[in-house]
Amino acid sequence: xxxxxxxxxxxxxxxxxxxxxxxxxxQSVSIGVSHPASETPQSQLPCIHDPGEExxxxxxxxxxxxxxxxxxxxxxxxxxxxxxxxxxxxxRLGALLxxxxxxxxxxxxxxxxxxxTNEEDNYKADWLPTTITFNVIIKSRxxxxxxxxxxTSMASESVATILCTSKQTxxxxxxxxxxxxxxxxxxxxxxxxxxxxxxxxxxSKARSEGLEILSGAKLRLQEGRRYxxxxxxGTGKSTLLKAIAEKLxxxxxxxxxxxxxxxxxxxxxxxxxxETSTAQLSxxxxxxxxxTSRSLVEQEIQTLSDGVNSTDPFAPVRAVRRLKHxxxxxxxxxLDKDARLRSGARGMAARKALxxxxxxxxxxxxxxxxxxxxxxxNALHEETQEAADMLAELQIQVExxxxxxxxxxxxxxxxxxxxxxxxxxxxxxxxxxxxxxRASLAAVLxxxxxxxxxxxxxxxxxxxxxxxxxxxxxxxxxxxxxxxxLLVSHDRDFLSLCTDLLILKDKELAYFHGNLPTFExxxxxxxxxxxxxxxxxxxQKAHIxxxxxxxxxxxxxxxDQNKIRQxxxxxxxxxxxxxxxxxxxxxxxxxNDQAGFFHTSHQQIDVGADExxxxxxxxxxSDLRFPGSLLSLxxxxxxxxxxxxxxxxxxxxxxxxxxxxGILGLNGAGxxxxxRLLVDAARPTAGAATRHPRLxxxxxxxxxxDELQARGRADVxxxxxxxxxxxxxxxxxxxxxxGLLGELGLPGRFASDVPVARLSGGQLxxxxxxxxxxxxxxxxxxxxxxxHLDYETVTALRAxxxxxxxxxxLVSHDRxxxxxxxxxxxxxxxGEESDGEEEDGDAPIRRRVMYRLKGGEMTVLKNGVDEFExxxxxxxxKLLAA
Numbered sequence: 001x002x003x004x005x006x007x008x009x010x011x012x013x014x015x016x017x018x019x020x021x022x023x024x025x026x027q028s029v030s031i032g033v034s035h036p037a038s039e040t041p042q043s044q045l046p047c048i049h050d051p052g053e054e055x056x057x058x059x060x061x062x063x064x065x066x067x068x069x070x071x072x073x074x075x076x077x078x079x080x081x082x083x084x085x086x087x088x089x090x091x092r093l094g095a096l097l098x099x100x101x102x103x104x105x106x107x108x109x110x111x112x113x114x115x116x117t118n119e120e121d122n123y124k125a126d127w128l129p130t131t132i133t134f135n136v137i138i139k140s141r142x143x144x145x146x147x148x149x150x151x152t153s154m155a156s157e158s159v160a161t162i163l164c165t166s167k168q169t170x171x172x173x174x175x176x177x178x179x180x181x182x183x184x185x186x187x188x189x190x191x192x193x194x195x196x197x198x199x200x201x202x203x204s205k206a207r208s209e210g211l212e213i214l215s216g217a218k219l220r221l222q223e224g225r226r227y228x229x230x231x232x233x234g235t236g237k238s239t240l241l242k243a244i245a246e247k248l249x250x251x252x253x254x255x256x257x258x259x260x261x262x263x264x265x266x267x268x269x270x271x272x273x274x275e276t277s278t279a280q281l282s283x284x285x286x287x288x289x290x291x292t293s294r295s296l297v298e299q300e301i302q303t304l305s306d307g308v309n310s311t312d313p314f315a316p317v318r319a320v321r322r323l324k325h326x327x328x329x330x331x332x333x334x335l336d337k338d339a340r341l342r343s344g345a346r347g348m349a350a351r352k353a354l355x356x357x358x359x360x361x362x363x364x365x366x367x368x369x370x371x372x373x374x375x376x377x378n379a380l381h382e383e384t385q386e387a388a389d390m391l392a393e394l395q396i397q398v399e400x401x402x403x404x405x406x407x408x409x410x411x412x413x414x415x416x417x418x419x420x421x422x423x424x425x426x427x428x429x430x431x432x433x434x435x436x437x438r439a440s441l442a443a444v445l446x447x448x449x450x451x452x453x454x455x456x457x458x459x460x461x462x463x464x465x466x467x468x469x470x471x472x473x474x475x476x477x478x479x480x481x482x483x484x485x486l487l488v489s490h491d492r493d494f495l496s497l498c499t500d501l502l503i504l505k506d507k508e509l510a511y512f513h514g515n516l517p518t519f520e521x522x523x524x525x526x527x528x529x530x531x532x533x534x535x536x537x538x539x540q541k542a543h544i545x546x547x548x549x550x551x552x553x554x555x556x557x558x559x560d561q562n563k564i565r566q567x568x569x570x571x572x573x574x575x576x577x578x579x580x581x582x583x584x585x586x587x588x589x590x591x592n593d594q595a596g597f598f599h600t601s602h603q604q605i606d607v608g609a610d611e612x613x614x615x616x617x618x619x620x621x622s623d624l625r626f627p628g629s630l631l632s633l634x635x636x637x638x639x640x641x642x643x644x645x646x647x648x649x650x651x652x653x654x655x656x657x658x659x660x661x662g663i664l665g666l667n668g669a670g671x672x673x674x675x676r677l678l679v680d681a682a683r684p685t686a687g688a689a690t691r692h693p694r695l696x697x698x699x700x701x702x703x704x705x706d707e708l709q710a711r712g713r714a715d716v717x718x719x720x721x722x723x724x725x726x727x728x729x730x731x732x733x734x735x736x737x738x739g740l741l742g743e744l745g746l747p748g749r750f751a752s753d754v755p756v757a758r759l760s761g762g763q764l765x766x767x768x769x770x771x772x773x774x775x776x777x778x779x780x781x782x783x784x785x786x787x788h789l790d791y792e793t794v795t796a797l798r799a800x801x802x803x804x805x806x807x808x809x810l811v812s813h814d815r816x817x818x819x820x821x822x823x824x825x826x827x828x829x830x831g832e833e834s835d836g837e838e839e840d841g842d843a844p845i846r847r848r849v850m851y852r853l854k855g856g857e858m859t860v861l862k863n864g865v866d867e868f869e870x871x872x873x874x875x876x877x878k879l880l881a882a
Contacts, residue, residue: 161191162239163210164248166219178253179450180223180484181244186509188213188236188243213239215507219249221451224477226485228495228516231504232614233762233790237488238263240504241453244486250341254334259449261441263456263488283431283439284424288410291446297397304391308384314372316387317380323390325364332357406446413442416468416879417461418667434460434667445472452476452483458491459787462667463813463868468876470497475880490786490794492516492816516791537578544574614796616769617743621806622696622776624657630695630779630807631655631678636687637856638673647673649856650687655779658846659807662822664861664868665853671811672702672783674853678809679781695779698772702783705764712757720759720767721751727771737774744770745793761788779807786814802826815865822850823864 167185191210213236221227231237243249245260252258281289300323307319335357339350414424417438428439437460444454458466474497476482486502489495501512501519512519548567555563632655638648647670655661655678665671676682677689679699691697701707712718724737732740741751744766750759759767765788772780780801786794798820801808812818819825824846850861852868861867 162243162248163187163189163191164243164250166250178255179481181219181221181252181256181451183219183249183251186214186217186219186249188240188249190236190239211236212507214504214509217507217509219244219509220511221484221486223450223484224482225500226473226477226498227487227500227502228498229486229488229502229504230495230516230791232792233760233788235504237504238455241455241486241488244451245453254337256451257447257449258451258453259444259447260453261444261455261457263459281428282425283419283428284407284410284414286428287414287439287443287446288406290440290443291410292406297394301391301394301398304387304394308387308391313380313384314375317375317383318368320383320387320390321364321367325361325368328357328361328364332361410442410446412882413445413472414439415882416472416876417442417465438465441469449483451486453486455488456490456787457487458489458494458813461813463664463815464666464872464875466491466494466813467869467872468879470494471876471880473497490789490791491814492791492794493814495791541574541578544570548574614745614792615743616745616766616793616796616800618800618804619740619743619773619776620804621657621778624692624694624778626694627657628692629654629656629690630692631697631809632690633677633684634688634690636677636684636689638677638682638684638686646685647856648677648684651677651856651858653678653851653858655807655809656847657778657807658805660822660824660846660848661807661809662818662850662865663809663811663853663858664813664818664850664865669853670856671853674858675699675781675783675809675811692778696775696777697779697781698775698777699781700768700772700783700785702787704768705761705788708756708759708764708768712755712759716755716757718756719752719754720746720756720763720770723756723767724770724774728774732774740774741766741770744773746770762790762793765789765793777806779809780804781809783811784813785810786812786817815869818850819865822848824848825864 165185165187166183189210189212229237229241241260242262244252245258245262247254247256247258303319303323304316307316310316332354335350335354339347339354342350411421411424419435419438419442423435428436431439441454441457444452457469461469473485473487476485485498487495487498496515498515499513501514501516503510503512503519512522514522548571551563551567551570554560555567631653633651633653636648636651636653637646639646651674653661663671663674673682677684679697680689680691681699683689711723720741721734721737724741725734728737738751741747746763746766750763756764756767765785785797789797794814794817798817801810801821802824808821810818810821848864850864850868851858852861
């Protein structure tokens with residue numbers, strides 16, 4: 001039966017579907033408006049209750065993965081707000097609702113706004129040739145967490161929740177080719193807040209106030225392509241990668257195998273903890289278990305083996321019941337997601353399957369909880385035999401030949417990333433932070449993935465590892481079924497392996513077939529072409545308008561109506577046909593070259609506003625008053641203990657004002673120790689180290705960002721302005737401090753209002769630079785400064801360091817950065833102007849020298865970075881051929 005609440009004109013449908021829970025808290029809904037064929041009897045309508053009552057289904061369907069990641073399930077309350085129309089909403093939920101002659105209608109989920117007709121019959125009345133889209137207000141509520149499952153939810157529910165939606169179709173949810181993505185209308189929003197304690201009202205309000213990453217974007221990844229995802233710091237690149245990897249975006253096929261290496265944040269050199277890691281597993285074993293599903297099969301084998309081999313007669317039954325229950329839970333998750341995304345006849349079938357699996361899960365839970373005393377002898381015998389049969393089937397899946405192949409690949413990948421045979425057999429917990437990241441990268445490369453996502457994989461890799469990884473990824477393209485690669489990196493030379501660019505800008509995704517230099521050149525050329533075209537058309541238009549105005553004036557003075565009509569006709573044609581005369585292919589512009597509704601027949605020329613470039617201004621060094629070398633090492637050596645081998649051996653080095661000194665070498669070659677000798681953090685055990693008496697030296701350490709993050713966590717209210725103000729200790733006014741931060745890319749509220757703990761990696765690098773530069777140093781010693789920067793900031797920093805008047809000692813594995821700062825090489829497509837040292841006779845001649853450090857001994861690289869790169873490429877060829 002149905003009733004109506006006459007006091008507030010609200011309807012509340014209470015039982016459209018069986019118990020249902022939803023995870024995705026953000027779904028676009030379109031409601032078709034159609035004319036009723038006949039009046040529906042009141043007795044056939046759903047039961048109506050007062051909207052003040054809470055009737056939200058709370059079927060638990062949450063998960064905790066085997067890694068201990070909790071995924072809170074959300075039940076959603078949807079409010080459909082109808083303001084102008086009082087048509088019949090054809091919801092097709094088993095019966096039609098009455099004619100809606102009231103301003104607002106409220107219904108809680110579960111709710112599917114589809115059709116019960118055939119899939120090909122999109123029923124709609126002739127008198128209403130359109131579909132009305134209503135706003136959907138989402139309210140989320142936390143539900144109790146269910147038993148542990150190994151699955152991925154569609155919403156990342158954490159301190160910062162990722163909400164994802166996409167343009168959905170009721171006919172084609174599945175895709176024939178699950179190895180590529182083609183999804184339209186993608187929206188991604190980051191919502192801050194508590195994990196599960198937020199109220200429904202608070203969560204809805206937080207969503208509207210969240211940080212929007214994408215708005216109506218198109219996500220297209222073609223099979224076998226290598227994409228470089230580029231965008232400035234803070235645009236949400238890592239968030240987008242996480243949403244793709246966890247399949248939070250509706251439309252990503254469940255069959256797609258997606259592997260991801262996330263940008264690792266290592267603090268204090270400690271590797272991140274992994275609950276699946278054990279002290280007994282070696283690095284090689286751990287990499288293999290992370291990379292393959294064999295670990296899951298072996299876990300099931302271990303569970304059944306423990307039960308079958310136990311002396312307890314009930315142990316095999318409990319083991320097989322628990323295993324079957326976990327499999328049902330995984331199946332329930334997939335069917336639940338399918339039912340939420342489908343509508344119409346397919347949606348009805350999906351909901352029936354969901355109801356069936358819910359009953360099966362409930363029955364399985366009863367068997368798991370059944371006491372031993374209630375088990376019958378017949379059930380005990382049958383399920384014990386079932387456990388033995390299931391164990392035999394699982395053992396067949398572990399093929400010895402495939403295990404040997406995987407172990408061979410694992411050894412080859414670990415060797416390419418710098419692991420020796422002895423290190424491979426050490427426990428994973430013995431690794432430092434950087435080597436732990438290499439092990440994670442090896443596990444990702446070992447996976448058989450359809451989409452391979454690498455977020456800053458070159459962090460903590462030396463040049464040998466970077467070149468090996470570049471060659472390895474290029475070789476993957478020659479496979480029979482190459483994976484789709486999605487890559488984020490600040491290393492421009494490393495990005496050259498990509499075939500396409502995916503540009504994240506202004507909450508949209510743009511695509512370009514080619515590499516980064518080609519894109520920058522094409523963008524500049526296109527903008528210059530449009531600007532010239534617009535200037536020429538503006539001049540021509542001004543001339544025509546002047547002629548039209550003259551004809552109008554003459555016609556009115558002489559009362560010449562023909563001339564007036566002619567002038568107005570020319571003005572109309574001018575307004576309608578002025579704009580682009582050629583399309584993107586260079587052909588004549590036609591109406592079908594632009595989609596949508598426009599007021600003119602030609603698209604207007606839109607040059608676009610000039611994007612504000614990233615500019616870093618380094619203050620000039622203070623005067624030295626008298627000349628001399630700034631730093632010098634004379635046959636310096638260093639060892640950590642008298643009996644220990646020398647880390648730095650007989651090194652002589654001199655740094656003068658304006659010099660550019662680069663240090664290249666593999667990890668473990670002694671670069672950090674040499675830098676410590678230069679900055680006076682350690683004294684040589686043999687030889688001498690001298691400094692200019694008035695030298696002001698600033699040192700950027702490799703882990704400077706991690707130290708700032710630690711300080712930000714210790715003092716949550718600490719801002720960049722407060723930190724730098726404390727450093728200057730009254731030697732600079734607040735305006736000067738703000739000016740320095742602004743010149744380095746931290747203007748206004750970023751410096752004074754945003755806590756250090758919430759700054760991005762690139763912003764933390766800027767903050768660290770400000771702490772180094774306020775004293776106007778004569779020499780900068782920079783150790784891996786490009787690690788957390790985007791490619792545009794790296795370009796700006798390279799230009800600033802090239803023209804800075806002080807001395808620079810640079811340690812980096814970024815070939816493009818070293819080539820520009822130390823070697824002084826600027827390519828035509830770099831977007832920088834030449835130094836002009838050859839043309840300008842008054843410009844100072846800089847001393848440029850590149851050193852290679854190997855085994856503590858330093859030699860000069862006469863051909864700079866290119867010479868060292870050639871040496872590493874020869875070693876990589878040997879590794880790949882092995």
